[in-house]
Amino acid sequence: MSAAIALSERGRGRTGENPNVGCIIVKDGKIVGRGWTQPGGRPHAEAIALAQAGAEAKGADIYVTMEPCAHKSERGPTCADLVKDAAPARVIVATLDIDERTRRHGIDRLGNSGISVSVGVLEQQAHRAMAGFFTRMEKGRPYVTLKLAMSLDGCIAMADGTSKWITGDRARAHAHLERARCDAILVGAGTVAADRPGLDVRLDGLNDRSPKPVVLGKAEVPEHWAEISEPQAIAELGQINWLLIEGGAATAASFLQAGLVDRLLLYRAPVIIGGGLTGVADIGLENLDSAHGQWNRLDRRDLGQDVLEIYERAA
Amino acid sequence: MSAAIALSERGRGRTGENPNVGCIIVKDGKIVGRGWTQPGGRPHAEAIALAQAGAEAKGADIYVTMEPCAHKSERGPTCADLVKDAAPARVIVATLDIDERTRRHGIDRLGNSGISVSVGVLEQQAHRAMAGFFTRMEKGRPYVTLKLAMSLDGCIAMADGTSKWITGDRARAHAHLERARCDAILVGAGTVAADRPGLDVRLDGLNDRSPKPVVLGKAEVPEHWAEISEPQAIAELGQINWLLIEGGAATAASFLQAGLVDRLLLYRAPVIIGGGLTGVADIGLENLDSAHGQWNRLDRRDLGQDVLEIYERAA
Numbered sequence: 001m002s003a004a005i006a007l008s009e010r011g012r013g014r015t016g017e018n019p020n021v022g023c024i025i026v027k028d029g030k031i032v033g034r035g036w037t038q039p040g041g042r043p044h045a046e047a048i049a050l051a052q053a054g055a056e057a058k059g060a061d062i063y064v065t066m067e068p069c070a071h072k073s074e075r076g077p078t079c080a081d082l083v084k085d086a087a088p089a090r091v092i093v094a095t096l097d098i099d100e101r102t103r104r105h106g107i108d109r110l111g112n113s114g115i116s117v118s119v120g121v122l123e124q125q126a127h128r129a130m131a132g133f134f135t136r137m138e139k140g141r142p143y144v145t146l147k148l149a150m151s152l153d154g155c156i157a158m159a160d161g162t163s164k165w166i167t168g169d170r171a172r173a174h175a176h177l178e179r180a181r182c183d184a185i186l187v188g189a190g191t192v193a194a195d196r197p198g199l200d201v202r203l204d205g206l207n208d209r210s211p212k213p214v215v216l217g218k219a220e221v222p223e224h225w226a227e228i229s230e231p232q233a234i235a236e237l238g239q240i241n242w243l244l245i246e247g248g249a250a251t252a253a254s255f256l257q258a259g260l261v262d263r264l265l266l267y268r269a270p271v272i273i274g275g276g277l278t279g280v281a282d283i284g285l286e287n288l289d290s291a292h293g294q295w296n297r298l299d300r301r302d303l304g305q306d307v308l309e310i311y312e313r314a315a
Numbered sequence: 316m317s318a319a320i321a322l323s324e325r326g327r328g329r330t331g332e333n334p335n336v337g338c339i340i341v342k343d344g345k346i347v348g349r350g351w352t353q354p355g356g357r358p359h360a361e362a363i364a365l366a367q368a369g370a371e372a373k374g375a376d377i378y379v380t381m382e383p384c385a386h387k388s389e390r391g392p393t394c395a396d397l398v399k400d401a402a403p404a405r406v407i408v409a410t411l412d413i414d415e416r417t418r419r420h421g422i423d424r425l426g427n428s429g430i431s432v433s434v435g436v437l438e439q440q441a442h443r444a445m446a447g448f449f450t451r452m453e454k455g456r457p458y459v460t461l462k463l464a465m466s467l468d469g470c471i472a473m474a475d476g477t478s479k480w481i482t483g484d485r486a487r488a489h490a491h492l493e494r495a496r497c498d499a500i501l502v503g504a505g506t507v508a509a510d511r512p513g514l515d516v517r518l519d520g521l522n523d524r525s526p527k528p529v530v531l532g533k534a535e536v537p538e539h540w541a542e543i544s545e546p547q548a549i550a551e552l553g554q555i556n557w558l559l560i561e562g563g564a565a566t567a568a569s570f571l572q573a574g575l576v577d578r579l580l581l582y583r584a585p586v587i588i589g590g591g592l593t594g595v596a597d598i599g600l601e602n603l604d605s606a607h608g609q610w611n612r613l614d615r616r617d618l619g620q621d622v623l624e625i626y627e628r629a630a
Contacts, residue, residue, distance in 0.1 A: 152581060152610065152626065153595040154469010162603060253589050264587075266467060270626060271606035272579075274568050274598030280468040283589030288477060291586035295467065309622075311467065311585060 001094055001122045003031075004063040008045070008129045011037040012181040013211060017239040019066055019097075019133035021045040025053045025088070027060040044069065046079040050086050057086035065094045065126040067119070070109055071101035080109040090116040094126030098137045128298075128312075132183075132241025135262065141235040142183065142243040144260050146252055147175060148279040149267040155276025156247070161194060170304035171267045176201050178265060180209040183240040184226070188251030189217030199246070211244070212237075216251050231258040253281035264295065264311040267303070316409055316437045318346075319378040323360070323444045326352040327496040328526060332554040334381055334412075334448035336360040340368045340403070342375040359384065361394040365401050372401035380409045380441040382434070385424055386416035395424040405431040409441030413452045443613075443627075447498075447556025450577065456550040457498065457558040459575050461567055462490060463594040464582040470591025471564070476509060482584045485619035491516050493580060495524040498555040499541070503566030504532030514561070526559070527552075531566050546573040568596035579610065579626040582618070 008022030018041030025033035033056070035048030046068050050057055068079035068091075080102075083091060091110050096119060097103050111117045127134060135143040149167045150156050157163035165172065179185060180201045187197055192215050200210040214226040214237065221227065226237060231254050234243055244265075245255055255261050285291055295311040302308075323337030333356030340348035348371070350363030361383050365372055383394035383406075395417075398406060406425050411434060412418050426432045442449060450458040464482045465471050472478035480487065494500060495516045502512055507530050515525040529541040529552065536542065541552060546569050549558055559580075560570055570576050600606055614625040 148468070150469055151606070152579065152624075153463070154465055154593050158600065158603065159597065164603065166603060166606075249590075256587060256589065264467065269607075270610040270612060271603070272571060272595060272598065272600075272609070273603075273606060274571060274595045274600055275564075276593070278469050278591070278593060280587060280589040282474065283587065285473065285587075285589055288473065288479065288481060288586070288588075291466070291481075291588060292584075294587070295585040297585060309467075 001063050001065070001092065001126070004065050005094065005122060005125050005129045007034055007036045008065045008126070009181070012129070012132070013183050013242045014039045014209065015241065016041040017136065017241065019130045021064065021066045021130070023049040023062065023064040025049050025057055025060050025062050027053070027056045032056040032060060042075050044079050046083055047076070050082055053086070057088055059087070059089045061090045061092060062088045063092045066130060067093050067095070067097045067102060067106040068110070069097065069102050070105035071099070080106045084110055084113045084115065088115060090118070092121050093117065093119045094121055095123045098134055131262065136241050141260070142237065142240045143262050144234070144243050144245060144255060145178070145182070145263040145265055146245045146255065146261045147178065147265040147267070148252070149175065149269070150279060151269055151271045151273040151276065153272050153274060153276070154278055155273040156249070156279040157277045158273055159275050159277065161277065166271060166273070167267045167269045167306045168304045171269070171306040171308065173203060174303055174308060175267065176203045177206070179211060179244060180206045182211045182242040182244040184212040184214050184237060185244045185246055186214040186216060186234070186251070187246050188248050189215055189219035190250060191246070191248040192219040192221060197246070212240070216254070231255045231260045234260065247279070249277065249279055249281040252279055253283045256280060257283045262313050266309045266311070267306055268309070269306045316378050316380070316407065316441070319380050320409065320437060320440050320444050322349055322351040323380045323441070324496070327444070327447070328498050328557045329354040329524065330556065331356040332451065332556065334445045336379060336381045336445070338364040338377065338379040340364050340372055340375050340377050342368070342371045347371040347375060357390050359394050361398055362391070365397055368401070372403055374402070374404045376405045376407060377403045378407045381445065382408050382410070382412045382417060382421040383425070384412065384417050385420035386414070395421040399425055399428045399430065403430060405433070407436050408432065408434045409436055410438045413449055446577065451556050456575070457552065457555045458577050459549070459558050459560060459570060460493070460497070460578040460580050461560045461570065461576045462493065462580040462582070463567070464490065464584070465594060466584055466586045466588040466591065468587050468589060469593055470588040471562070471594040472592045473588055474590050474592065476592065481586060481588070482582045482621045483619045486582045486584070486621040486623065488518060489618055489623060490582065491518045492521070494526060494559060495521045497526045497557040497559040499527040499529050499552060499557070500559045500561055501529040501531060501549070501566070502561050503563050504530055504534035505565060506561070506563040507534040507536060512561070527555070531569070546570045546575045549575065562594070564592065564594055564596040567594055568598045571595060572598045577628050581624045581626070582621055583624070584621045
């Protein structure tokens with residue numbers, strides 16, 4: 001299932017309103033099929049993996065990060081039917097769908113046809129890997145990540161705004177990879193005016209994966225940018241599961257204050273700037289007590305000389 | 316030798332101008348003597364360990380973090396003579412003394428009497444554990460640690476100055492332990508005026524280890540405080556190997572700008588403050604390039620929900 005979850009990550013930020021599912025088919029200890037939700041949401045992961053496996057799928061074990069879909073679509077047969085017809089021995093599911101049209105129907109259809117079904121394997125990890133879909137289904141808005149690249153003394157830039165570069169090559173490449181895994185990137189109007197950021201993915205082979213640029217506030221932006229006037233308006237950005245916020249401090253603060261940040265991506269370089277700019281403006285915090293208990297660390301890794309810490313909002 | 320270095324840490328911040336040495340004597344696989352430099356600098360670690368070992372020291376292995384002293388003192392016999400008279404089989408030394416009166420004389424005296432001597436075992440670790448002594452001998456000033464307790468967004472306080480509490484119990488207890496391991500703590504005049512900090516060690520059993528308080532600048536302080544007018548004046552504080560700087564931002568900046576910070580002790584709590592105060596004021600940084608390559612991470616550990624990172628200045 002870990003491998004299926006890793007595959008699901010390949011679709012992250014490209015599957016529209018569909019979940020980025022991963023699927024692996026194992027027969028006699030060998031992987032005979034691998035699939036992940038394709039750009040735009042189709043084909044689904046199971047359809048790809050089953051097509052690869054062909055007749056080998058019969059009697060195989062199918063690992064899938066989300067319950068196969070069971071509601072009809074104009075875009076093809078349901079995955080529950082495809083899986084049932086392939087007659088695997090077992091289907092192992094990380095998490096149920098949250099869409100009421102499929103929820104439990106997918107696994108019931110399989111179970112009723114005599115296939116062994118297990119649910120809940122690495123559920124939490126799968127939920128995180130598809131958090132964009134779940135957040136949109138539950139809250140009607142994308143999953144929001146706030147990125148900050150800082151010095152040891154907490155500055156995101158020198159006093160004059162210079163921020164090229166605080167972090168090193170590997171951290172910046174990772175930040176571009178995170179861009180590629182989002183449907184949209186948002187910056188504030190002030191950042192647009194000051195930096196004219198491209199917000200594209202500058203990684204060889206991933207240049208075509210640049211997310212939709214969005215600005216908060218009034219700014220002169222190219223035509224393909226989206227504009228919103230307040231953080232809550234991210235709900236109206238359309239088929240977007242994953243949103244990355246890249247600055248500046250006022251924008252970060254407005255999303256934090258609105259409770260609209262799900263994850264923090266903190267890159268920190270071993271430098272001292274001194275008297276520089278911080279990444280988050282006033283969030284209306286009334287006292288330090290109320291700042292506690294909001295964030296849990298999910299991951300920490302070294303990227304060259306820099307450190308990446310990932311925090312998610314406490315449930 | 317690791318155990319001897321750990322013992323040496325017990326004397327840290329209490330040995331005056333003497334190095335905080337650790338010593339362990341091993342006979343037939345058993346520890347028969349343990350010692351570390353006592354408060355004020357005497358007795359020395361070897362003298363304590365040899366007294367414990369008694370006749371067992373004959374033919375034993377003696378691990379000592381620094382070459383035994385070889386220069387006469389009014390305060391007792393040299394450790395080189397004490398060790399020689401105990402007739403151990405081997406003496407294993409982490410690092411040579413830097414004091415010319417002893418350097419190489421200590422090990423030569425042992426070697427010339429037929430004792431096997433090894434030098435350089437865990438030398439770097441021992442050097443760090445006694446960095447206060449080495450810094451004072453090499454640079455004529457104490458080893459300086461700058462402490463900052465911050466939020467994820469790099470604030471050391473809310474905009475109104477409130478900083479109680481950003482970090483949790485365990486991080487604060489650790490910070491008090493670090494106080495106990497310093498000879499002196501320094502704060503700026505502004506911090507004195509704003510906070511009237513006690514700078515004492517508030518840990519059961521270590522309350523008597525509170526370091527000498529020092530203020531940078533003009534402030535109304537109790538009589539037992541020392542006052543200095545500029546960072547460079549730490550050289551004149553007297554028999555002090557270890558100095559801890561606890562704030563505020565201007566003081567931190569003045570020491571950093573003067574190149575007088577050897578180590579950073581960064582406590583970071585999983586909270587977002589937003590629009591708060593940063594820990595380091597302008598240090599006159601001209602560009603980001605010149606900020607790089609200055610600091611190497613030495614340690615990182617979790618303290619409850621918080622993280623402690625320790626950086627040392629690159630050589």
